């Protein structure tokens with residue numbers, strides 16, 4: 803080795819045994835403080851499925867809603883209104899309760915409103931006169947650009963009605 807290179811400091815960083823030991827101890831502490839399950843979820847996040855995003859939720863019992871009646875409830879989370887309808891001819895349907903136009907809350911009218919005297923049973927958005935067909939959720943009148951998202955319902959032997967995801971119409975207004 804040439805004389806002038808002897809005694810020169812190398813560019814490779816030098817770590818003391820103490821620094822390396824500190825690093826190992828700190829790393830071990832981090833791993834011990836983070837629960838293994840959370841660490842696994844962070845490293846391998848679970849794939850979100852429809853059922854996780856839209857949990858199966860008890861809405862009501864069929865006995866609680868008369869024919870041509872409706873019930874407002876929250877789905878898929880407590881800040882989101884939805885409407886359950888017992889259709890005049892029988893059969894339950896449910897929709898997201900937020901209009902697809904500009905986000906007003908919709909409701910089911912079981913009696914005639916002005917302009918719809920001959921066909922009173924519709925889902926209305928009062929803000930700009932949006933009208934939806936109650937058995938399908940499709941737009942009948944007004945500015946809404948698309949149908950109401952239709953909630954998938956399940957009814958068990960006891961008549962309990964569950965919301966379990968959506969049949970159609972996603973994304974939800976304001977959450978897409």
Ligand code: FES
Nearest residue numbers: 901903904927932
């Ligand atoms: S928000 Fe429903 S018609 Fe405008």
